[in-house]
Amino acid sequence: MTSHSPHLVVFTGAGISAESGIQTFRASDGLWADHAIEDVATPQAWRRDPERVLRFYDERRTQVRRARPNAAHQALASLEKQGFRVSVVTQNIDDLHERAGSRDVLHLHGEILKARSSVDERMRYPLPRGGIKLGDICDKGSQLRPDVVWFGEPVPRYVEACEIVEQADLLLVVGTSLAVMPAAALLERAPLDAEVILVDPAAERLAPPGVARLPQPAGRGVTELVRHWSREGRLWLPETLLGA
Incomplete structure (x- = not known):
């Protein structure tokens, strides 16, 4: 063709x-049954407790890597x-x-197997293994975050x-x-x-x-x-x- x-x-x-x-987000047994959106999936959550947000997405990343x-x-x-x-x-x-x-x-x-800069969304980095830790920075010196679109973001x-x-x-x-x-x-x-x-x-x-x-x-x-x-x-x- x-x-x-x-x-x-x-x-x-x-x-x-x-x-x-x-695991889906919206099912009765989904992710939001165990995690409040405002605690792990908003820009405000990231500013308030980035370590908790990173831990949540590290768990999701492990799940994705195991899936087929x-x-x-x-x-x-x-x-x-x-x-x-x-x-x-x-x-x-x-x-x-x-x-x-x-x-x-x-x-x-977004893509969970990538990280991106907190200051420049164009700067993305593959995560072939492991996750993101506090102190991991982009080429502009800013903390890396999950490459996902959070609630409240465009x-x-x-x-x-x-x-x-x-x-x-x-x-x-x-x-x-x-x-x-x-x-x-x-x-x-x-x-x-x-x-x-x-x-x-x-x-x-x-x-x-x-x-x-x-x-x-x-x-x-x-x-x-x-x-x-x-x-x-x-x-x-x-x-x-x-x-x-």
Whole structure:
């Protein structure tokens, strides 16, 4: 397929990573059940108790390193290997899409396996092992912090994400409650003639009007769609599987 092939844009949320064992934030047994947002995930928390914030994200980092890509991550990467044009926009801060083999991945909320400067968000440093400690500094002499977007901070790559979604011929939304703004508003940026599919166990309840619904876990639903597209050699809306 050429660069003029139909463009599949995939927008993923915590549900796709949950199947790899990464604890979500908003579930009843999620991270916020044990940690108050204002204590670990805001600029104010960072100023008040940076050591606590660093410890929280070190624990998350360990969890991500132990996790492995699941069937949904692998299915999306396999489409790209077959020559389909696939772009991934993710709310997730893990690297499971990349480890599965996806090459065009935009992280809206940052990457937990990177550190960044506290004074210059453009200065990022990979964390192949270990974590961040007080006293670890950037090249400008400022304390390193997790490369994640905290509550109350702007989403620096949102405009770029909008531009990608605006190019979609088909928008596949996987494992997101569509509750986190501004990310949830990305669906409104899809072209009027683009099909939109939501894969989520709660899809019947979550899907906005006009969005096709596949109420299945990510691993099952995405794999099923990819199998159809691979067999046909094209992107299409399998109406026998979906309700709108």
